[in-house]
Amino acid sequence: MRGTTKPTRTLLGLALAAGLITATSIGIAGGASADSGTTEGKTMSSTAQQPPKGARATVQVSPNPTTRRGEEVTITGNCGGGTGLKSVLGGSPEHPVLENIRILKSGPDEFEAKATLAAQIGNGVGPVFVDCGGEAGVTLLVTHV
Template identity: 60%
Template sequence: MSKTVITAIAGLGLTAGLLGSAGVPAGARVGETAATMAAPKPPKGARAVVRVGPNPTTKRGQEVTITGHCGGGKGLRAVFAGIDRKRPVLENIRIIDDNPQGFVAKATLRATIGNGVGPVFVDCGGEAGVTLLVTHV
């Protein structure tokens, strides 16, 4: 992925995360709630679902588990965390199970990370996904 694409995806993910954390679904109109508004299906190529636990993280060097499904993709190929590959949020990323119906990976939080929010991307061979990891160290 190019730096421009990663930056665009991170910006969209951050905006969606901030709107979702405020209790207002992205794209909601005045008077609508999550219960009255159907969630649109993600576009082809962005249907993988990814979760990180624990989230938020609380210790530098803490191990996290990355789980999810590939949304029609071929299987978990890679996990990226952060926007700058020279200073990733996670290190020692290991794919434990690449099953497209339920993948598992493990990683550790960098020892030099501070408080903040960073994206975690997955590449599922045809489908991609992103979530936000919150750090309180």
């Protein structure tokens, strides 16, 4: 990737991790089925439900959905085997959804960060990525402004 900047490479890596998580989620959802005429479902084995290595961090944003520009949100989660929270990105570097991101707790078992919604956002859905030093995670943030 000659000619790309480090933030762009990081964003591309996080986007790849988001794609892996989405593909895994679709695979997990597709693995649960119900026989016709019954209400009991069958699920896949627990090993198949584990996200791929490199995409095992979990992340939540609260409140979600959000309602106001400039509203403060809390980002929490678990690094899923990573070394600890290194960075948080909301949206993309060219179109950030989150501003003033502050990491309050960066432990590998539990992390917490605070941020405010960008003033220029509108109604929609955008990704929130976390880099946990070897593991990445993503969730969707819904805005209703």
